[in-house]
Amino acid sequence: MRSGRFLRRIADGARASEEGIWKVAGRVAVTLPLVALAFALTVLLVKGYPAIKVNGWKFLTGTTWNYGSGYGATIHTDGVAHPQGSSFGALAIISGTLQSSAIALIVAVPISIGAAFALTERLPTWISKPLGFAIEILAGIPSVVIGLWGLLTLGPILARDVYPVIANNFPDVPVLNFFRGAVSPTGQGLMTAGLVLGLMIIPIIASTTRDLFQQVPPLPKEGAAALGMTDWEVAHKITIPWVRSGIIGASVLGLGRALGETVAVALVSGSFIGFAPNIFSHMTTIAATILTQLDGAEIDGTGFAVATLAELGLVLAVISVLVNLLARFIIGRSSALGPSVGPN
Amino acid sequence: MSTTQGLHPNRRRKITGIGFRVGTYLALLLVVGPALWVLLGVVVRAVPHWQWSVLTTPTKGTTGGLENAIVGTLVIMLGVLILAGSIGVLAGIHLSELAKPRRNGKASGGLLRTASDVLSGFPSIVLGYCGYVALVVGLHWGFSLLPALIILSIMVIPYIAKSTESALRQVPDNYREGAAALGMSMGYSLRKVVLKTALPGIVTGLLIALAIASGETAPLIYTANFTNALPGASLIHSQGFAYLTYPVYTFYNQPNVQAHYIAYDAALLLVVIVLLLLVISRIIVARTQRYSESRGR
DSSP: OHHHHHHHHHHHHHHHHHHHHHHHHHHHHHHHHHHHHHHHHHHHHHHHHHHHHHHTTHHHHOOOEEOOOSSSOEEEETTEEEETTOEEOOHHHHHHHHHHHHHHHHHHHHHHHHHHHIIIIISOHHHHHHHHHHHHHHHHSOHHHHHHHIIIIIHHHIIIIIHHHHHHHSOOSTTGGGGOSOOOTTOOSHHHHHHHHHHHHHHHHHHHHHHHHHHSOHHHHHHHHHTTOOHHHHIIIIIHHHTHHHHHHHHHHHHHHHHHOOHHHHHHSBOOOSOOSSTTSOBOOHHHHHHHHHHHHTTOTTSHHHHHHHHHHHHHHHHHHHHHHHHHHHHHHHHHHSSSOSOO | OGGGTTSOHHHHHHHHHHHHHHHHHHHHHHHHHHHHHHHHHHHHHHGGGOOGGGGTSOEETTEEOSHHHHHHHHHHHHHHHHHHHHHHHHHHHIIIIISOOOTTSOOSOHHHHHHHHHHHTSOHHHHHHHIIIIIIIITOOOSSHHHHHHHHHHHHHHHHHHHHHHHHHTSOHHHHHHHHHTTOOHHHHIIIIIHHHHHHHHHHHHHHHHHHHHHOOHHHHTTTOOOSSOOOSOSSSOSOOOOTHHHHHHHTTSSSHHHHHHHHHHHHHHHHHHHHHHHHHHHHHHHHHHHHHHTTO
C-alpha cells in the first residue's frame, strides 16, 4: 500500500520533470534567434563604432572609396587610428544594391505571378505538378552555381546578342539613356546582376503566390467566368485582389533576399566600386563588397578598413531588417483581414 | 495597344484575354527554362571531363580532386543536422505545443517569432563577417568547423523552426485530446503521438535546410576558408576546412584548365546533392499523403 503510493509519486515526478525538460529546452531554443540577432548587431556596432565615428554622415552621402596609403603615416581622428588618405563613402555601393534589387523585383514579380497562374488555374495537375517541381529545383540550386552560370553562360550570350541591340536603339532622352552606351564584353554588370537576382527570388514569390491562388475559393471565380469574364478579367478583378497583400508580402521577402544575396552578385556584377554609368556597366552591392574586400581590408594594419566593412554590414543589416519587418507587417495584416492567407 | 483601339470592345477583351493566357505560359517557361538551363549547363560542362578519381583525391592548390571538399560538405551537413536540427525542432515544438496563446487570442511568442523571421532574411555575408570577427579572430578559433557550423545553424534554425511548427499544427487536435483522455502525460503524448504523426513534415523541413546549408558559400568563406587537408577531428584551430562551394567560387578564373574542371565537378556534385535531398523530401511527402488518404481522411 505504502510502497505503491511511493512508486506512483516517483512516476508522477518523472512525468512532471519530463514536461519540465521539454518546456525549458523549448524555451531556450526559441530564444536563440533573438540572441543570434542581438549577437550579430552587437558585433557590427562594436566593431564598426570607430568607423562610424570617423566616417560620419559622409559614409552615406560620399562616393570615394579609398583605403589610403599603407606606407604613409597613420593619422588619428577623434582618437581613431587610420591610414593617411583613407576616405570612405558608400553611396555608390548602396545605390548599386538598391538598383540591382529593383531590377530583380521588376523581372521576378510578373513572371512569378504569371507562372503561378498558369500552374494553378490553367494546367491539369499531371503537368503542373512536375513543372512546379522546377520552382523547387530553382530554389535549391546553390547560389554560387547560378552565379557561375550567369557569368559563363547567360552573361556572354546577353552581351553578344541582346544588350548591343538595346544599347544602340534606346532613345537618347533623359532616364531612358541609362539603357544606352558601352556594353561590357563579358556581360558582367548591373543588368545581368539584376536578372540573376530576379531568377533567384522567383521561387520565393512564385511558390507563395501559387499557394495563395490555391486558397482562393472557386465560387467567385466560377461566377465571374459564368458572367462571361475572360481569363484576364477573372485574374485581375477576382483572383489577384483576393490575395493581393500576400503577394506583396512575398515580393518584399524576395526583395530582402535580393538585397542580401552575395556570391552570385560578386560573380556577375563586375565588382566595380562606383556608380554604373549605364545599365550594362560594372557595379557592386554591399554584400558583394564585404565578400570581395575583406581580404584586402585585412592589409590595413590600423584595422580601420575592417571596421568600415562592419559599418557597411550594419547598413545592409538595417535595410534588410526593415524590409523583413515590412513584409511581416503586410503578411500579418492580410492574414488578420482575409481568410487564411500567408506564406505558411 | 493602339492597333486594338479601333476594334469592337468585345474583340479587344478577347485579344487581351488571349494575350494574358500566352503571357502566363511564357512566364512559366521563363521559370522552368532557366532552371533546366542551369542544370544542363552544369552537366554539359562537368560530364565530358568527369573522372572518378575526383572523388578519391584531395585538392592540391587548384588541381587534384575534391575528396576533402566532399567529406567536408558531408561533415558540415551532419553538424548542421545535429546542431540546427535539435534547436530548430525544439523551437518549433515550443511554438506549436508548449507556448500558451496570449489572452487576446493572438499566437504566442510575438517578439521571438519576429526575431526568427528577421533572422531568416538576414544577409548571410553579414553573419559570416560577424563569425569571422567574433569567433575566428575574437575567440582565436581560427578558420575551422565550429564557427562555420554556428553561423550556418543560425541561418537555418528559423527555417527548421517554422517548418516544424507548421508540421505540428497539421496534427489534428483530437489526437492530442485522445492521448490526454487515455491518461498519457504531456511528454509521452508529445513523443508517441504528436511528433510521430508530424515526423514526415519535420524531416522534409530538415532535408530542405540541409540543401540550403550544403549550397551556402558566403558565410563559409570567412569562417571555414579552405584547406587541401581532409577534415580532422578538431572542431577549432584546424587552419581551414574544405567544402564544395569554395572551388566553384574561386577556381573558375584560374589560368589552368584543371582548376576549371574541378570547379565544374564541384558544381555538379552540389547539384546532385541538392536534387537528391529534394527528391527524397518529395517522396516522403507523397508517401505520407497516400498513407493518410488510404486511412480515409
